[in-house]
Amino acid sequence: MAVEEINWMSGGPQGSGVDTAANIFGRACGYGGLYVYGRREYHSNIKGLHSYFHLRISGNEVSANVNDVDLLAAFDAETVVRHINEVVSDGGIIVDKDQVETKVLSIPTLTYELRSELRQYLDKKGLGDSLSDLLADAGKSGVHVFQVPYMDLLKQIADKLKIEQLSKVTRMINVLTIGISFGLLDYDESLVEKAIRTFFAEKPRIVDMNILAVKTAYDYAKQNFQNNFGHKLQKIEIDEKRIFISGNQAVALGKVLGGCRVQTYYPITPAADESEYLEAHEILKTKLGEERGAIIVMQTEDEIAAINMASGAALAGARAATATSGPGFSLMVEGLAWAGNSEVPVVITYYQRGAPSTGLPTRHGQDDLRFALHAGHGEFARIVLASGDIRECFYDAAAAFNYAEKYQMPVIHLIDKAMGNSSQTCALFDSSMFKIERGNILDETQLIGEYKRFKFTESGISPRVFLGTKNGVHWYTGDEHNEFGHISEEPANRTLMVEKRMKKLDLIEKEVPIEERINFFGDKNAKNIIVSWGSPKGAIVEALQKLTQEGFNLGFIQVRMMHPLPKEYLTDALQNTEKIIDVEMNYSGQLGGIIREKTGIPIGFHILKWNGRPMTTTEVYEAVKLVLFNKAPKRQVLTYGS
Amino acid sequence: MALKMSDFKTDVFVDWCPGCGNFGILASLQMALAELGLEPHRVVLVSGIGCSGKPPHFVKTYGVHTLHGRTLPFAQGIKIANPELEVIVMGGDGDGLGIGAGHFVNAGRRNIDMTYLIHNNAVYGLTKGQASPTLRLGLRTKSLPKPNINEAVNPIALAIVSGYTFVARVYAYDTKHLKEIIKQAIQHKGLAFVDILQPCPTYNDINTKDWYAGEDRKDPKTGKPMSRLYKLEEIGYDPLVKDLSEDIAKKLVAIEKAQEWGDEIPLGIFYKNELVPTFEARISQRIPFYVANAPAKQQISDETGASVADLSEFFEELKMS
Numbered sequence: 001m002a003v004e005e006i007n008w009m010s011g012g013p014q015g016s017g018v019d020t021a022a023n024i025f026g027r028a029c030g031y032g033g034l035y036v037y038g039r040r041e042y043h044s045n046i047k048g049l050h051s052y053f054h055l056r057i058s059g060n061e062v063s064a065n066v067n068d069v070d071l072l073a074a075f076d077a078e079t080v081v082r083h084i085n086e087v088v089s090d091g092g093i094i095v096d097k098d099q100v101e102t103k104v105l106s107i108p109t110l111t112y113e114l115r116s117e118l119r120q121y122l123d124k125k126g127l128g129d130s131l132s133d134l135l136a137d138a139g140k141s142g143v144h145v146f147q148v149p150y151m152d153l154l155k156q157i158a159d160k161l162k163i164e165q166l167s168k169v170t171r172m173i174n175v176l177t178i179g180i181s182f183g184l185l186d187y188d189e190s191l192v193e194k195a196i197r198t199f200f201a202e203k204p205r206i207v208d209m210n211i212l213a214v215k216t217a218y219d220y221a222k223q224n225f226q227n228n229f230g231h232k233l234q235k236i237e238i239d240e241k242r243i244f245i246s247g248n249q250a251v252a253l254g255k256v257l258g259g260c261r262v263q264t265y266y267p268i269t270p271a272a273d274e275s276e277y278l279e280a281h282e283i284l285k286t287k288l289g290e291e292r293g294a295i296i297v298m299q300t301e302d303e304i305a306a307i308n309m310a311s312g313a314a315l316a317g318a319r320a321a322t323a324t325s326g327p328g329f330s331l332m333v334e335g336l337a338w339a340g341n342s343e344v345p346v347v348i349t350y351y352q353r354g355a356p357s358t359g360l361p362t363r364h365g366q367d368d369l370r371f372a373l374h375a376g377h378g379e380f381a382r383i384v385l386a387s388g389d390i391r392e393c394f395y396d397a398a399a400a401f402n403y404a405e406k407y408q409m410p411v412i413h414l415i416d417k418a419m420g421n422s423s424q425t426c427a428l429f430d431s432s433m434f435k436i437e438r439g440n441i442l443d444e445t446q447l448i449g450e451y452k453r454f455k456f457t458e459s460g461i462s463p464r465v466f467l468g469t470k471n472g473v474h475w476y477t478g479d480e481h482n483e484f485g486h487i488s489e490e491p492a493n494r495t496l497m498v499e500k501r502m503k504k505l506d507l508i509e510k511e512v513p514i515e516e517r518i519n520f521f522g523d524k525n526a527k528n529i530i531v532s533w534g535s536p537k538g539a540i541v542e543a544l545q546k547l548t549q550e551g552f553n554l555g556f557i558q559v560r561m562m563h564p565l566p567k568e569y570l571t572d573a574l575q576n577t578e579k580i581i582d583v584e585m586n587y588s589g590q591l592g593g594i595i596r597e598k599t600g601i602p603i604g605f606h607i608l609k610w611n612g613r614p615m616t617t618t619e620v621y622e623a624v625k626l627v628l629f630n631k632a633p634k635r636q637v638l639t640y641g642s
Numbered sequence: 643m644a645l646k647m648s649d650f651k652t653d654v655f656v657d658w659c660p661g662c663g664n665f666g667i668l669a670s671l672q673m674a675l676a677e678l679g680l681e682p683h684r685v686v687l688v689s690g691i692g693c694s695g696k697p698p699h700f701v702k703t704y705g706v707h708t709l710h711g712r713t714l715p716f717a718q719g720i721k722i723a724n725p726e727l728e729v730i731v732m733g734g735d736g737d738g739l740g741i742g743a744g745h746f747v748n749a750g751r752r753n754i755d756m757t758y759l760i761h762n763n764a765v766y767g768l769t770k771g772q773a774s775p776t777l778r779l780g781l782r783t784k785s786l787p788k789p790n791i792n793e794a795v796n797p798i799a800l801a802i803v804s805g806y807t808f809v810a811r812v813y814a815y816d817t818k819h820l821k822e823i824i825k826q827a828i829q830h831k832g833l834a835f836v837d838i839l840q841p842c843p844t845y846n847d848i849n850t851k852d853w854y855a856g857e858d859r860k861d862p863k864t865g866k867p868m869s870r871l872y873k874l875e876e877i878g879y880d881p882l883v884k885d886l887s888e889d890i891a892k893k894l895v896a897i898e899k900a901q902e903w904g905d906e907i908p909l910g911i912f913y914k915n916e917l918v919p920t921f922e923a924r925i926s927q928r929i930p931f932y933v934a935n936a937p938a939k940q941q942i943s944d945e946t947g948a949s950v951a952d953l954s955e956f957f958e959e960l961k962m963s
Contacts, residue, residue, distance in 0.1 A: 030962035243960040256951045259942030262723055283929055285952040291931040293940060293950065296722055301748035305715035308708065312688075312719025315706060316727065317938035320719070338709050398949070425962050431953065436943035466938060467704045467720060468727050470683045475698055477707035478691075486654055486699050487707075 003034060003059030006185065006233050007068050009083060010177060011052030012075025013109070014045050017174035020199070021073070022053030023423070024210075025178050027195035029057045030244050030425045032188060032235030037062045037424040037538075039614065041642075044269070044361040049109055050078050052642075057233060061426055063389040063538030067618040067640055070231050071184065073177035077102040077131045078109060081118065082642050084138055092144040092229050093135065094180050096173075098151055100132040146225055148180055153220060157213050172213040179217025184225060185233040189218050241428040247419040248273035250390045250429075251349055254397025255321060256284055256295065257431050260347070262313035262320040264298045264306040269361050270417045271323045271351040275299070303328035307335035311344045315476065317466030319401045321347035326355045326368050333375045336410055340380030342476045342485075343454070343462075343501065345404035345411075345439075349397065352416040352534075354612045363612030364417040366534050366585035372412045373563050373594070381504045383407065384563040386414040388519065388537030392560070393419060394429050399516070406439035407504050408461060414562065416585070418535040418614035440464060447471035452483035456496055460503040505564045514569050517561035522548060526555035527578040528628060531570075531603070533559045533591050536583050536615045543621035552628050559591060567598040574601045581605040581627050583620060589635075606635045613641025645676045654699045661851075663814030663840030667761060668697055670820040671730070675703070678825055685728045688717040690742065692768045693842075694734035694761035711742030714749040714758065721754050724938040725922050728828065729756040736766045739775040739795050749833060750804030754921040757827045757834045758806075760797060761814075763842035764849055771845030778903075784847040798900035801835040802893050802913050808834035809881075809896065809913040813871055814841065815851060819909065831916050839871075839907070859905070874899070874910035883915035 010021045019040065026036040037056045043049035054065050069086040072079070077099045087093055105115060105122075127133045135145045150173055151166070158169045175196070182192055192214050200206045245253075252274050255263065265275040275297055284293035300306045306322045313320035324332065329350055339346050354360025355367040372384050383403050387393045396413055404411040440463045442451075447465065453474035455462040462483075465472035475485030480497060482488040488497075519537075522544050532540055537558050544556050557573060559565070574580055574595070582592035582603045587610050592603035607623045609615055619638045626632035650672040658664045675685060685703035689695040691710035698705025704727075708716045713733045721729045738746050738760050749758070764777040771785035775795045782789040801809045808830040812820045820838065827834035841851045852858070856867040874881070879899070883892045896913040926932045943949055 027962070241957075242962040243957055244962050245960050249956075249960070253953060253956055256956070257949050257953060259949060259951070261937035261940055261942070262719065264719070281956065285955050286950040287944065287952050288941060288950050292935060294929045294932065294935075294937070296925065296929075296932075296937055298718075298722065300715065301744050304712060305718075305745055305748070308712045308715035309719035309722070312706070312716040312721075313723035313937065314719075315716075316686075316720045316723035318723035318936075318940075319942065320723065320937075334709055335712065428957055428961075429953070431949065431951075434949060435947035436949050437947065438943075466724075467686050467706070468683060468724050468938075470681075473682050473702060473704055475705040475707065477699070477705075478709055479707065485705070486652075487696075 003234065003236060004232060005059070006057040006231055007066060007070045008055045008057065008073065008181060009052055009069045009071070009086070010073040010075070010174070011050060011079035011083060012174070013048050014042055014051045015047035016075050017171060018051045018053055018075070021174035021178055022055055024175065024192065024195045024199050025181065026055055026423060027198060027244060028182065028187070028192040029233070030242060031191045031194050033238035034233070034236065035059065035061045035425050036244065037064065038422060039065055039418065040421045041613070042362050050082060052079065052083065059236070062542065063424055064542060065614070065616045067616050071181055073181050075173050075177065077104065078107050080131060080134065081107065081110070082114070084134055086642060087138065087143050089142040090230050092146055092184060093138065094146045094148060094177050095131070095135065097147040097149040100130070100135060100147060102131045103129050104131055104134065105129050144229055146180065146184065146221070148176070148217070148220065150176055153216055157209070157216055160212060161209060169209070172210060175210045175213045176217040179214035180221045183218040183221025184229040185231060187233045188235050189215070191235065242425050243428055244423060244425045245390060246273070246421065246423040247390045247393050247415060248421065249277055250393040251323070251397045251415060252277045253429065254394040257434060258398030258401040259319045259436055260295060260321050260401060261318040262296050262298070262310060264300050264309045264322045265324065266300050266303045266306050266328055268325045268328045270353055270420045271325050271328070271349065273420070274323050274349065303331040304335060307332040307346070307348065308338070311335060311339050311346045314344050314346045315467050319405070321349060323349040323351070325351045325353050326371070327358065329368070329371070329375065337376035337378060337380060338478045339410040340376060340382055340501070341478055343408040345401070345408055347400045347404050347411050347413060349413045349415060351420045352414060354610070360612040362417070364535070364585065364614045365610060365612060366416055367610070369414070369533070369562060369586070369590040369594070372414055379498065379502060381407070381409045381501050382563060383409060383411045383508065383561065384414060385411065386533045386560055386562050387419065388534060388558050388560065390419060390422065390424055391426055391429065395434070396560070398434055402437040406437055407508055408439065408464060409504060414534065416535050441466070442472065444470040444472065453485045454481060454483045454497065454500070456483060456500055459507050460500045461507070508564055512561065514566060517566040518569060519558040519560060520555065521558070522555040523553055524555065526553050528552070528554050528581065529574060529577045530554065530556040530581045530583055530624065531559065531591060531595060532556070532583040533562060534585070536585060536620065539615045539617045539620040540583055542617040543624055546621055547624060547628065554628070565594060565598050570595055571599045571601065574599065579604050579627060581607060581624060583607045583615070585609050585615065604634065605632060607638065608635065609638035611639055611641050616640055645679055645681070647672045647676045650675050650682065650702050652700055652702050656700050657696070658693055659844045661843040662693070663763065663842070664693060664761060666814040666817045666820060667759070667838055667840065668700055670817045670824055671697070672701060673821045674824040674828065677821070678828060680728055684726070685730065686720055688713050688720065688729060688731045690733040690737035692734040692737055692766065694732055694737065697732050711737050711740070711745065713737065714742065714745040717756055718749060718752065718754050721756050722937065724936050725755070725933050726936065730828065731756060731758040733760055734774070735760055735762040735764065735776040735797070736774040739797060739800070743775070746800065747804045750801065750806045752921045753805060753807055753832045753918055755831055755833070757824070757836070759824070759836045759838055761840045762797065762837050763840045763846050765842050765845045767842050767845055781848055783845060785845055796900055797837045798912050799897045802896050802900070806835040807832035807915045807918050808911070810835070810911040811837040811839065811909050813839045813854060813909055816909070819873070823911070826911070830914065832918060832920050870905055870907050871909055872906060874908050874912065879910070881911040881914045883917060886917050889915060
């Protein structure tokens with residue numbers, strides 16, 4: 001049975017429960033066997049500025065949004081103003097009856113840019129400046145407007161609960177809109193109840209209040225808007241175990257699987273959620289029994305301390321990581337080079353956001369690929385991984401420690417805001433194939449006679465000894481050093497030592513299977529190939545499926561190991577390609593440039609975006625299609641987003 | 643077999659200037675380690691950049707010569723991962739109180755059971771004698787183009803207000819006293835800080851060995867130099883906090899004592915408090931097996947290489963059914 005896809009958006013002031021609403025809505029859909037992908041958008045603000053959650057409900061697993069909104073659940077007038085043009089022509093808008101006369105140009109939290117744009121729009125269309133004017137206009141093109149008296153409903157709820165102060169229930173506007181939404185969509189009400197019970201598990205009183213609110217709203221929708229809305233949502237039976245998880249959580253789980261035992265961080269968006277989640281779960285359940293696993297999460301005084309503390313822990317023998325975003329990584333750079341020079345297996349999870357400087361602290365971007373590749377003075381070996389979706393976040397986070405220890409070098413794991421802060425349902429992660437590989441480590445029984453931490457070997461990898469091991473005393477230094485780890489400025493030693501470190505990259509090229517370094521989608525012999533990395537994957541894969549169905553010949557290489565770049569594979573795959581289309585979320589087409597640098601193959605077409613909002617399936621599909629139709633300029637810039 | 647000072651020597655040439663106060667610090671540290679019977683592999687010496695950064699190469703223990711100002715983060719990472727290790731941190735005054743001042747303060751808040759020795763010579767030696775954060779306002783050591791325009795930071799007072807639970811000052815040429823204080827600092831349960839006055843014979847021509855010894859102020863009666871240094875223990879000063887109720891008072895007295903400089907410079911332990919829980923104790927409140935099964939010691943995979951992690955509780959929380 002085909003499941004209708006629904007794109008639901010809830011929005012309101014920050015702090016009014018937008019996340020909670022999305023979580024409950026998403027869970028309710030998930031319990032009904034549906035796949036959910038949810039993107040969270042918020043300002044760098046604690047309370048008051050607009051935030052929203054865009055949920056896509058589907059019968060198939062998806063990890064991108066489309067441009068459409070089928071049902072907009074607005075907590076306030078601003079949400080309507082900001083998103084009304086995203087609502088599809090037979091879609092719906094749930095709005096507070098008491099706010100429809102709001103003068104939209106007077107909404108205080110509208111920015112200068114948006115206000116000017118809105119004024120022009122109203123003038124152009126000859127509309128008045130009330131929200132009702134905008135709604136009436138949308139209504140003309142078929143959009144259903146569901147005016148709901150939020151305060152009356154809250155009053156009914158407060159009366160039933162014998163609560164005198166209305167302010168004690170106004171927080172529940174969010175669940176009211178959920179109740180209305182599911183009433184309109186004719187969805188199984190009991191699943192919403194289940195979602196609320198799980199979400200507020202430890203607060204029974206809150207559970208009761210919220211369930212009453214949902215029921216009241218659900219019934220209101222049924223009574224007042226019966227059959228007014230064409231979109232319906234039906235649960236389906238599935239026999240698969242699924243989870244609803246964010247990218248931040250997936251990375252944390254991957255770290256636990258990978259044996260991470262020390263995580264350091266300094267608070268920064270959008271990375272901090274991962275560390276807090278780990279700290280909340282610091283005592284780990286292991287197959288070895290009780291009291292055998294724990295992760296120490298250290299909140300440090302800055303990111304400089306974070307990276308260096310993690311390196312210290314790694315030298316002592318713990319698998320150690322830190323998590324940050326661009327500004328924090330900037331501070332880590334000196335420590336990164338130390339780790340490179342001293343061959344420290346430290347993992348840095350790098351959540352990109354709009355940059356440079358503070359940039360767009362809560363918005364998406366892929367601006368930092370070249371920074372991750374080149375950060376640090378001097379030449380040293382590192383691995384840079386880039387996950388493409390939440391599931392990959394999990395597996396890559398675990399694998400990062402294997403790479404770090406086997407090859408004795410820092411590993412930078414690139415995530416981005418679109419992945420980190422999005423949530424989706426997916427089949428339970430299967431970790432049965434994952435093995436921990438710690439590389440060449442000597443314990444005291446293997447240490448006889450002189451030990452050289454940086455012994456010259458053919459592969460460049462020297463057997464490693466943890467600090468504290470008997471008979472293994474050795475030294476580390478940020479200076480150039482000899483095999484013992486003592487300072488050396490001798491030219492012959494320098495020549496060999498730099499080469500020792502750098503040639504480990506050749507070993508990676510030789511040893512790491514290509515399946516771990518790239519993903520390929522579509523036709524292996526395609527004339528047209530998309531190259532990309534990171535979170536555009538979800539939108540590209542869907543666009544590719546659609547275009548393939550339409551008869552286009554297309555392939556997609558998702559690069560996952562950004563450094564060392566799988567250049568031989570890329571050369572083979574791209575050298576006879578008619579059209580190479582680079583898709584990424586930055587201004588300069590960083591991956592495209594790197595591919596050209598490493599393979600000598602020029603990139604014909606760029607599809608780029610840097611407005612802080614992730615690429616949607618819709619816009620990638622349209623842009624790629626233009627290229628395939630020979631109608632695209634060499635460089636297309638995508639701009640969808642609100 | 644008892645350990646000897648020579649068990650802690652490497653064959654790396656000690657490349658400090660002749661007459662450098664660091665020789666005394668190095669020897670005292672090696673003696674202290676030997677006398678405490680600390681096996682070389684149990685000790686990790688962490689240092690930063692500058693003349694004070696080199697000791698790890700001269701001492702036969704594990705040595706981690708890190709970045710300028712970043713000694714404490716590295717050291718804390720090592721100690722957190724393996725609390726069985728005896729972690730001793732060495733750095734210069736510029737390293738710890740200039741570029742690394744943020745770490746200096748925040749390490750105090752954690753009170754991790756380590757020892758931090760600052761080589762305090764009031765100049766940046768290896769870059770040819772610029773003013774360090776401990777050089778007094780208006781002084782002009784010999785390579786300064788102009789007199790120092792900044793006030794000096796007070797390392798003792800800063801350590802006390804930052805939460806260090808053992809705070810002492812010693813003099814690099816009084817190796818016997820230095821050794822004893824280093825031993826006590828190592829044995830202290832918590833973060834111990836030792837400010838070591840270390841004449842730099844090449845660049846600090848003001849706070850010289852002769853200046854500390856009082857060669858410029860001879861007793862008119864005896865004709866002997868009157869040393870500027872005196873020991874707190876000799877005047878009956880009691881740094882030990884025996885009950886938390888006296889903590890503030892002890893801190894205030896110590897901070898007041900720390901203001902003395904010039905003709906009367908106190909040495910010895912200013913403040914000592916073992917009633918403040920160490921970081922290890924704090925973490926153990928949450929993770930009772932933390933010390934017994936420390937992060938670096940935990941088994942993370944089974945004999946087949948599979949991870950020992952059991953994610954079922956996470957999945958239970960996240961499940962969608």
